[in-house]
Amino acid sequence: DTGVSQDPRHKITKRGQNVTFRCDPISEHNRLYWYRQTLGQGPEFLTYFQNEAQLEKSRLLSDRFSAERPKGSFSTLEIQRTEQGDSAMYLCASSLPQGGQYFGPGTRLTVT
Amino acid sequence: DQQVKQNSPSLSVQEGRISILNCDYTNSMFDYFLWYKKYPAEGPTFLISISSIKDKNEDGRFTVFLNKSAKHLSLHIVPSQPGDSAVYFCAASFRGATNKLIFGTGTLLAVQP
Numbered sequence: 001d002t003g004v005s006q007d008p009r010h011k012i013t014k015r016g017q018n019v020t021f022r023c024d025p026i027s028e029h030n031r032l033y034w035y036r037q038t039l040g041q042g043p044e045f046l047t048y049f050q051n052e053a054q055l056e057k058s059r060l061l062s063d064r065f066s067a068e069r070p071k072g073s074f075s076t077l078e079i080q081r082t083e084q085g086d087s088a089m090y091l092c093a094s095s096l097p098q099g100g101q102y103f104g105p106g107t108r109l110t111v112t
Numbered sequence: 113d114q115q116v117k118q119n120s121p122s123l124s125v126q127e128g129r130i131s132i133l134n135c136d137y138t139n140s141m142f143d144y145f146l147w148y149k150k151y152p153a154e155g156p157t158f159l160i161s162i163s164s165i166k167d168k169n170e171d172g173r174f175t176v177f178l179n180k181s182a183k184h185l186s187l188h189i190v191p192s193q194p195g196d197s198a199v200y201f202c203a204a205s206f207r208g209a210t211n212k213l214i215f216g217t218g219t220l221l222a223v224q225p
Contacts, residue, residue: 004155033212042116042201042215043156056212091155100146101213103155 002026004104006092012110013082020078021107025094032075033101034067035091036060043091049075082111115139116204118216126224131189133219135202138183142204146213147176147187150199159200160187192223 005024013019025032030051035043046065047057051072061067064082069075079086089108093101117136125131133147143164148156162169162176162185169176175188189196199220203213 035213040217042203042217043213045212045214048212058212093155100158100161102158103148105153105155 004092004094004102006090006104006107008107009105010108010110012112015082015084015111017082018078018080019082019109020076021090021092021109023075023077023092023094023104025074025092026102027073029094029096029102030072031095031097031101032069033093033095034075034077035093035103037089037091037106038087046077079109082109084111087111114217115142116202116214116216118200118202118219120219121217122220122222124222124224125192127194128191131187131192131196131221131223133187133189133200133202133221135185135187135216136183137185137204139204140180140183141206142214143207144205145176145178145185146203146205147174148201148203148215149196150201150218156201189221192221194223194225197221197223 007022033048034046037043047067049069064080067077089106091106093103095101115138146161147159150156160171160174160176162178178185199218201218202216205211
């Protein structure tokens, strides 16, 4: 059973560095979502793709954040010039056009 | 502006009894609601959902009730088991389940043996 996978699971970086996370969705799912979760909060929507098209971006996704899904399969989320406030769990989910969203285990980012 | 609210941060229930988790929302345009369960160090796992055209959906031990006039939904777990101990998130969306989800802050359920 290959669910949604995310890499790395943990990332510690210094403020000002760039980081990139990868998400591999369930193979037949054409929709892919990124969420961010901070302590004591529920996941917050960042952006989503249908195939390779990025259809919606949250106001939370500042210009330091960029997401891509170049071939409609895996996706990357890059954060440039990281800040301490970027420390969070970054969750990826995927879905079929008609179906629930299945989440990966997340990437925990710590910015020191 | 918290559109989906879970006002109880935690709930403790005895094994075998009913667990009732509550969720309130403010936007009457939401048309699909979901419950997710989350264990530490894992992503949320989908549990059950309900469309706004229904008022009840049942799946095994889990039942979700929707009261649109009160903008309130609840998740009932009967009977509760120790393995149900987790954080439960309520989520809502517009235009079905495949668009962005708006989550509540979660309720930590502890089922005591």
